[in-house]
Amino acid sequence: MGKLLLKRMLLVIPNLIGVIIVTFLLTRALPGDPAAYFAGPAAGKEAIEQIRIKLGLDKPLIVQFGRYVADLAHGNLGNSLSTGQPVLTELKNRLPASAELTLFGLILSILIAVPLGILAAVKQGSWIDHICRVVATAGVSLPVFFTGLLLVYVFYFKLGWSPAPLGRLDAFATAPPQVSGFYLIDSLLARNPETFRASLSQLLLPGFTLGIFSLAPITRMTRASMLAVLASDFVRTARASGLNDRTVIITYAFRNAMLPVVTTLGMVFSFLLGANVLVEKVFAWPGIGSYAVEALITSDFAPVQGFVLTMAILYVVLNLIIDILYGVIDPRVRLEG
Amino acid sequence: MSESDSIFRHARYVVAENPVTGMAFGLFILIALCALIGPYIVPYDPLASDTTATLHAPSWHHWFGTDQLGRDIFSRVIAATRLDFVIAITSVVLVFAMGGLAGISAGFFLGWTDRIVGRISDTIMAFPLFVLAMGIVAALGNTVTNIVIATAIINFPLYVRVARAEANVRREAGFVQAARLSGNGEFRILLAHILPNIMPIMMVQISLTMGYAILNAAGLSFIGLGVRPPTPEWGIMVAEGAANIISGEWWIALFPGAALMLAVFTFNLLGDGLRDLVDPQRRT
Numbered sequence: 001m002g003k004l005l006l007k008r009m010l011l012v013i014p015n016l017i018g019v020i021i022v023t024f025l026l027t028r029a030l031p032g033d034p035a036a037y038f039a040g041p042a043a044g045k046e047a048i049e050q051i052r053i054k055l056g057l058d059k060p061l062i063v064q065f066g067r068y069v070a071d072l073a074h075g076n077l078g079n080s081l082s083t084g085q086p087v088l089t090e091l092k093n094r095l096p097a098s099a100e101l102t103l104f105g106l107i108l109s110i111l112i113a114v115p116l117g118i119l120a121a122v123k124q125g126s127w128i129d130h131i132c133r134v135v136a137t138a139g140v141s142l143p144v145f146f147t148g149l150l151l152v153y154v155f156y157f158k159l160g161w162s163p164a165p166l167g168r169l170d171a172f173a174t175a176p177p178q179v180s181g182f183y184l185i186d187s188l189l190a191r192n193p194e195t196f197r198a199s200l201s202q203l204l205l206p207g208f209t210l211g212i213f214s215l216a217p218i219t220r221m222t223r224a225s226m227l228a229v230l231a232s233d234f235v236r237t238a239r240a241s242g243l244n245d246r247t248v249i250i251t252y253a254f255r256n257a258m259l260p261v262v263t264t265l266g267m268v269f270s271f272l273l274g275a276n277v278l279v280e281k282v283f284a285w286p287g288i289g290s291y292a293v294e295a296l297i298t299s300d301f302a303p304v305q306g307f308v309l310t311m312a313i314l315y316v317v318l319n320l321i322i323d324i325l326y327g328v329i330d331p332r333v334r335l336e337g
Numbered sequence: 338m339s340e341s342d343s344i345f346r347h348a349r350y351v352v353a354e355n356p357v358t359g360m361a362f363g364l365f366i367l368i369a370l371c372a373l374i375g376p377y378i379v380p381y382d383p384l385a386s387d388t389t390a391t392l393h394a395p396s397w398h399h400w401f402g403t404d405q406l407g408r409d410i411f412s413r414v415i416a417a418t419r420l421d422f423v424i425a426i427t428s429v430v431l432v433f434a435m436g437g438l439a440g441i442s443a444g445f446f447l448g449w450t451d452r453i454v455g456r457i458s459d460t461i462m463a464f465p466l467f468v469l470a471m472g473i474v475a476a477l478g479n480t481v482t483n484i485v486i487a488t489a490i491i492n493f494p495l496y497v498r499v500a501r502a503e504a505n506v507r508r509e510a511g512f513v514q515a516a517r518l519s520g521n522g523e524f525r526i527l528l529a530h531i532l533p534n535i536m537p538i539m540m541v542q543i544s545l546t547m548g549y550a551i552l553n554a555a556g557l558s559f560i561g562l563g564v565r566p567p568t569p570e571w572g573i574m575v576a577e578g579a580a581n582i583i584s585g586e587w588w589i590a591l592f593p594g595a596a597l598m599l600a601v602f603t604f605n606l607l608g609d610g611l612r613d614l615v616d617p618q619r620r621t
Contacts, residue, residue: 274467
């Protein structure tokens with residue numbers, strides 16, 4: 001197992017190198033002269049030249065790349081032009097908000113999609129199967145920002161069940177003392193049920209928006225792999241041995257059917273992390289996505305680059321975790337390692 | 338029976354068997370018509386504001402209501418079709434040219450070509466795709482052209498994968514060996530013999546990614562990239578209506594959002610239908 005882990009970790013390295021090269025190229029592909037951009041509009045020719053030397057832009061590209069990597073190694077992602085704050089600090093402060101939202105959405109989605117997919121496969125051709133198909137087709141056609149707005153209209157404006165879509169807590173509540181950065185967990189740790197309820201009610205709508213979005217691929221995959229497993233020999237044998245449906249479906253079929261579903265989680269995360277940006281904008285969620293969007297609008301590039309890099313590294317790490325999880329669930333992978 | 342006759346009969350069979358495909362085709366024609374002649378037939382100028390008629394709910398005069406500047410939303414939704422359609426088509430054509438060619442070269446030549454193309458694909462896939470698109474537009478500049486380029490780049494790996502697999506299967510096929518024996522060069526075989534053979538499968542891929550391309554472009558313009566107001570475009574119109582949702586003016590965001598959804602839905606269904614048409618296993 002340890003050897004396999006190491007091997008898989010080594011495979012991450014070329015991906016990380018690719019990611020760093022691409023983000024570096026993106027910083028250097030800025031339209032116009034970056035030195036003139038960083039010097040500001042009032043700067044004269046001499047000032048621009050000074051900035052160019054200070055930023056190392058007069059050096060060859062490969063030297064600039066070395067500097068970029070060295071900066072990264074020191075955790076230096078540059079400063080935001082509009083707030084003057086280091087990008088890394090801001091990203092670090094805002095990451096828990098995004099992570100809480102994304103994970104909450106994913107968990108909601110799994111809780112709905114997996115049973116739905118299993119039922120659709122077990123009762124193939126029934127109404128539940130048809131619902132499953134509709135969900136899978138509609139889910140990929142729905143723009144996530146549009147679903148979010150519809151939910152806000154129905155649950156906030158019409159029914160009044162949900163608080164205003166303005167961030168993680170309403171203006172009168174105070175955030176729980178920070179332990180994990182996840183408000184749900186922190187408020188529980190602080191034994192503060194009121195804050196827990198408040199943050200949960202803020203989280204529900206954006207969470208469901210993300211959940212609906214990732215419902216389609218997970219449902220479809222669960223159904224397909226459940227169907228394949230149910231048709232296999234060992235399930236037939238289990239049935240022939242007189243085991244009841246429950247045992248056959250849950251103990252025999254479900255465990256084996258989950259393997260392909262875990263692999264699709266990688267793709268689901270790619271969608272989720274992107275959709276997260278849009279959902280954060282709709283719900284004024286103070287995460288890294290809305291930070292990047294604000295920076296984009298004011299043409300503040302350092303935060304955007306930092307955001308893209310953070311997301312990419314996060315995604316690479318998530319894929320690694322999924323692969324490791326796969327090895328934990330499936331003993332065959334361990335044997336091959 | 339001639340070749341085109343049999344294709345037509347098969348198409349009719351597929352449509353008859355799956356009425357949804359027929360419906361999708363009808364919707365596609367409607368969207369294409371809106372894109373072609375939409376701006377000429379709309380009742381109001383999509384850019385003209387009318388301060389006497391701001392935030393009107395849908396009515397007989399304004400089918401989809403008016404926005405905060407009194408612009409007619411129906412006219413804007415119809416007029417926006419062209420821009421969204423053009424963004425999606427150009428990005429898909431671009432990625433077809435780049436990804437398709439890279440993919441068939443990789444699958445046909447293998448070796449170094451394959452390794453380089455594979456590495457580029459893997460690197461793109463290492464990013465969450467929408468985030469990469471944001472980064473590309475931010476770096477190249479905030480224009481519609483760059484939205485098209487970014488959308489093409491994030492779809493690149495998908496096209497490479499399909500084209501590579503299809504070309505690889507045909508590498509040593511009889512017709513390729515025959516072409517080689519008759520003295521055709523490798524590049525000629527690739528472009529004149531293999532490419533036309535995988536065209537149908539690539540067409541399905543195009544149709545399937547069109548919906549994704551539209552969604553992606555609308556998402557980028559929703560966060561304020563590319564298209565600038567007052568240009569009518571579905572994503573930006575939803576963004577403009579977002580602020581009014583909490584005060585109850587639902588129509589500003591709903592209709593452009595619904596149009597977007599319908600377009601994506603149409604392309605997805607059409608893609609599935611085309612796959613039925615092309616997939617040899619379903620041919621009878």
